[in-house]
Amino acid sequence: MASDGTDVNGDGAVKRRSWGGLLSGSLSAKFIVTVTPIFLGVFLACIVIETWHSYEKSRAEIIHRMNTLAASQSIILAESVADRDTEHLSLMLASIISEPNLIGIAVHDKDGNVLDSFGTLDGAEPDFVKTISVNYTEGSEVRRVGTLKLVVTDRNLREEIRDQLIEHTVLGVMLLAAALAASVFAHRRTVTKPLGKLVSAINESRGDALEKVDWQSDDEIGRVIAAYNDMQERLAGYERELRASRELLEHRVEERTEDLERAREAAVEANRVKSKFLSSMSHEFRTPMNAILGFTQVLQMSPDIHDDDRLKDRLGKIEESARNLMALLDEIMEFARLESTTNDLHLEDIDPNTLIEETVTMVAPLAEARHIAITRSDEPRPAGQVRADAFKLRKALFHVLSNAVKYNSPGGSARIGCRTEDGYVRFEITDTGPGIPTHLAGDIFEPFNRLGREAGNIGGSGIGLTLTRRLVESMSGDISFESEEGMGTTFVIRVPAVS
Ligand SMILES: Nc1ncnc2c1ncn2[C@@H]1O[C@H](COP(=O)(O)OP(=O)(O)OP(=O)(O)O)[C@@H](O)[C@H]1O
Numbered sequence: 001m002a003s004d005g006t007d008v009n010g011d012g013a014v015k016r017r018s019w020g021g022l023l024s025g026s027l028s029a030k031f032i033v034t035v036t037p038i039f040l041g042v043f044l045a046c047i048v049i050e051t052w053h054s055y056e057k058s059r060a061e062i063i064h065r066m067n068t069l070a071a072s073q074s075i076i077l078a079e080s081v082a083d084r085d086t087e088h089l090s091l092m093l094a095s096i097i098s099e100p101n102l103i104g105i106a107v108h109d110k111d112g113n114v115l116d117s118f119g120t121l122d123g124a125e126p127d128f129v130k131t132i133s134v135n136y137t138e139g140s141e142v143r144r145v146g147t148l149k150l151v152v153t154d155r156n157l158r159e160e161i162r163d164q165l166i167e168h169t170v171l172g173v174m175l176l177a178a179a180l181a182a183s184v185f186a187h188r189r190t191v192t193k194p195l196g197k198l199v200s201a202i203n204e205s206r207g208d209a210l211e212k213v214d215w216q217s218d219d220e221i222g223r224v225i226a227a228y229n230d231m232q233e234r235l236a237g238y239e240r241e242l243r244a245s246r247e248l249l250e251h252r253v254e255e256r257t258e259d260l261e262r263a264r265e266a267a268v269e270a271n272r273v274k275s276k277f278l279s280s281m282s283h284e285f286r287t288p289m290n291a292i293l294g295f296t297q298v299l300q301m302s303p304d305i306h307d308d309d310r311l312k313d314r315l316g317k318i319e320e321s322a323r324n325l326m327a328l329l330d331e332i333m334e335f336a337r338l339e340s341t342t343n344d345l346h347l348e349d350i351d352p353n354t355l356i357e358e359t360v361t362m363v364a365p366l367a368e369a370r371h372i373a374i375t376r377s378d379e380p381r382p383a384g385q386v387r388a389d390a391f392k393l394r395k396a397l398f399h400v401l402s403n404a405v406k407y408n409s410p411g412g413s414a415r416i417g418c419r420t421e422d423g424y425v426r427f428e429i430t431d432t433g434p435g436i437p438t439h440l441a442g443d444i445f446e447p448f449n450r451l452g453r454e455a456g457n458i459g460g461s462g463i464g465l466t467l468t469r470r471l472v473e474s475m476s477g478d479i480s481f482e483s484e485e486g487m488g489t490t491f492v493i494r495v496p497a498v499s
């Protein structure tokens, strides 16, 4: 805060303060407001006590002096009072009245009649009246001949004391003002100034590393600033370490990014080579396989074997195996294609009920051959559409529904249905088959894992569900299942609904 009542705020701008604000916002002002009444109170109490004490002392002295005067004068005046020598008495009283503080004096005879008097005799409080007997001694006889009355006032003393009080007060106020000014000055130098420096350092270094404060003293403020400077040094150290580790991290990220880029390029290249290999391998497989199929059919049509049932049966098996091999080849090719391509997705709005009907139609021959009934669940059909790739979703539903038919119990059934759930269309395919053993459930989406059915009489390559999951996930959907051994299995495929 500047001496003219202005203050430097956080952003260095100078603003003018009201006196109310000054008192609440400045340490010096608070110091003055707190200390002044205490100083003033103590000082006034001291002056009052000291003045009262000196008044009481001086008054006691006056009274003592008057008592002594009364005692001595009663002896001196005794003869004149006894002789009723008023002339002499007048002279004597005139000399006594000149005593300071004495405002009245009177001599009475033994009957109380005034023989002579001077000044005011009716002393009002706090004036002091002293009456003493005047005794005359004749030989051995002491006789009371009258009374001496002295009226004493401390008016002069009171005036003197009042002047003294005023003088002391003025002097004291001046001293107090000087002491306060000196205290404020010292307070500013030792408290306000270093605190101001500390506040400026904190405000100026907002956001950056903290500034150091240039201040040294061996008091509490000095210790606070030394601790602040120490903290500033440590923070600067941390800041340096942080910057260094950030740079190191950035450098590492760059290195890793380059490595990843190289790895990605290598993977793309490997994928290209793999696709090339697969397509040539597929071609290499298909050519002899087509030849096998073609010649088998030619042989089947040959009139030489018409009557040979054994040969016809064997030729039928060759044809079936060849077709199975071709189907397996197709699945492997599709799996490989899904692995290598991610964005050949043709999303459109599709009616899920139509999809279900198409799927049921596709699976119907298999179901018929195996005597499995396919039913449509009677839950309310969703009115909305599903956002998906029609070909891929149909294929996924086909895989799961054909599994429900394949892995079913004799005379069993499969049920398919769908409904809307939390922004998804949820397809449910339930069968009445033997179910999936709990300990094998974790392997079901693993490629080429048939959960121990390799030796059974149900054909398959163990890749259908792996493919299905890839297809569903490529459309931002998911697949899950619940199964109870001996009771059946329910597969759930969810794909985003059209919002
Ligand atoms: N509904 C089901 N009920 C019981 N087991 C099932 C069911 N669906 C799948 N499985 C088990 O999971 C295995 C893997 O199924 P997946 O469809 O991936 O392969 P697959 O049917 O054996 O062969 P394909 O590749 O021709 O579909 C199956 O071999 C079967 O053991």
Ligand SMILES: [Mg+2]
Binding pocket: 399, 402, 403, 460, 464, 465
């Ligand atoms: Mg299958």
